[in-house]
Amino acid sequence: MEQTSDSGPSSDAERRHNPRQAFPRPSGPAAPLTAGERTGNRLRDVSWRAVAREAACVALLALVAVVFFWPVVSGRAWLPSGGGDSVSFLFPMYRFAAASLRDGVIPFWNPHQYAGAPFLADNQSGIFYPFNLLLFFLWPGFSYRGIEALVVWHFFFAGAAMYACLRLLRPEIPLGRPAALLGALAFMLSDVFITHIGNLNLIAVAAWLPLAFLGLHRAIFAARPLRRVAWAAAGGAALGTATLAGHGQMTFLVALFLGSYALYQTVATRRGRPLLLLALLGGWPWLWPGSASSPPPARSARRYAPSSTTPAAPTTPCRRRRC
Numbered sequence: 001m002e003q004t005s006d007s008g009p010s011s012d013a014e015r016r017h018n019p020r021q022a023f024p025r026p027s028g029p030a031a032p033l034t035a036g037e038r039t040g041n042r043l044r045d046v047s048w049r050a051v052a053r054e055a056a057c058v059a060l061l062a063l064v065a066v067v068f069f070w071p072v073v074s075g076r077a078w079l080p081s082g083g084g085d086s087v088s089f090l091f092p093m094y095r096f097a098a099a100s101l102r103d104g105v106i107p108f109w110n111p112h113q114y115a116g117a118p119f120l121a122d123n124q125s126g127i128f129y130p131f132n133l134l135l136f137f138l139w140p141g142f143s144y145r146g147i148e149a150l151v152v153w154h155f156f157f158a159g160a161a162m163y164a165c166l167r168l169l170r171p172e173i174p175l176g177r178p179a180a181l182l183g184a185l186a187f188m189l190s191d192v193f194i195t196h197i198g199n200l201n202l203i204a205v206a207a208w209l210p211l212a213f214l215g216l217h218r219a220i221f222a223a224r225p226l227r228r229v230a231w232a233a234a235g236g237a238a239l240g241t242a243t244l245a246g247h248g249q250m251t252f253l254v255a256l257f258l259g260s261y262a263l264y265q266t267v268a269t270r271r272g273r274p275l276l277l278l279a280l281l282g283g284w285p286w287l288w289p290g291s292a293s294s295p296p297p298a299r300s301a302r303r304y305a306p307s308s309t310t311p312a313a314p315t316t317p318c319r320r321r322r323c
Contacts, residue, residue, distance in 0.1 A: 054167075057181050058160050064185060065156040072148055079148055084198020086147050090124075094147070097127045098136035126201055126246035151200055158207035159188030165210035169217060205250040208242035209257070211235070212281075216258055219277045220265050228277060236281040 071077035080086065092112075096119070100107035107127070110119035119125055126132045131153065135146050166180035175183075187210070196202045215235020222228040239258070243251050262278035 053177065057163060057177055060181065061159040061163065061184055061188070062156050065152055065159070065188070068155070068189070069148075069152045073152065078144065079151060080198035086151070086198050086200045087144070090126075090200055091144055091147050093119075093125055094132065094136070095142070097125060097132075098140050098142065101127075101136055102140045122246075123243075123248055124201055124246040126204075126244065129204070129244040129246065130241065131204070132245075147200060151197065151203070154200070154204050154207045155188050155193060158193060158203070158210075159184040161207060161210040162187040165214040168214060199247070201245050201247040202250045204245035205242045205247045205254060208238050208245075209254050211238035212242065212254060212258060213261070214238075216262065216274075216278065216281055219281070220262070220274045228273075229280065232277045232280040239281065 066073055069079075072079050093110075096110060096112065097107060107119045107125075108121075110117050113119075120127065131150060135142055135150065139146055163180050163184035166175045166183050167177070169175065192206055193203050212235045215231050215233075215238060219228045219231035219235065222231055235258075239254065242254060258281070259278060262274040265274040266272060
């Protein structure tokens with residue numbers, strides 16, 4: 001019988017030239033999906049709409065920060081109105097750090113303070129803090145408006161960090177966006193930030209608390225050892241970055257809160273894992289450049305006096321009986 005054009009290929013050669021027709025899809029029930037295919041489908045289910053909703057919540061936090069500081073953003077006022085550390089202390093220190101780095105010099109010594117004083121060893125210099133470095137390199141001769149911009153930024157950053165913490169704290173039952181948004185607003189406009197609006201380095205340290213806590217919490221409840229270490233390292237990175245902002249008191253309070261939470265989880269779960277993870281989280285910041293000052297032997301071996309621009313007084317013998 002002569003084969004029509006609607007029938008399939010009649011020889012092996014034609015099947016080789018038509019690979020799609022060589023192995024037709026079976027007409028029976030669909031085969032069950034493998035684990036890899038199910039994972040791929042779940043990843044594809046994460047739509048751009050969900051990402052857009054998260055971005056809209058973060059944008060709303062930015063809008064709240066701009067509206068709250070609108071007199072400052074519009075140039076009609078400056079902060080803090082009654083003065084503060086940002087005006088009299090941090091602004092000249094940051095300008096000196098920016099000028100030194102622009103000249104390619106690491107400022108170990110500040111000759112403009114008193115008769116000269118250590119600068120890099122002062123934890124409030126904030127010279128290695130990432131957001132400060134962005135200001136120093138992008139705007140080396142910045143005015144006081146740069147300090148105000150850092151204050152506004154850290155208010156927003158505190159809210160965004162708290163929003164991320166609340167959304168990722170319980171991955172099995174994530175907190176809803178409205179609740180996370182409300183918590184973020186409550187944190188960024190809390191008494192700590194409003195009262196210390198003139199202490200830039202203090203609010204900069206406090207803004208990293210949610211991310212450090214998120215790393216510790218997820219490390220304690222992670223199922224796999226590698227994930228525990230990864231989350232503890234992430235929390236330690238947040239704590240180390242906060243330490244670079246340069247406020248010892250707030251850094252101590254953040255570490256005290258993390259230690260109290262780890263101790264509570266140790267007693268509640270009757271396991272020593274939280275304290276071990278806390279030790280890993282607390283030890284990680286010491287690997288951060290500049291998060292700790294030089295050890296005493298190295299620090300005492302340096303000679304700061306020759307770096308000062310103030311000439312030393314001549315040492316002449318006293319010719320009188322009483323000097």
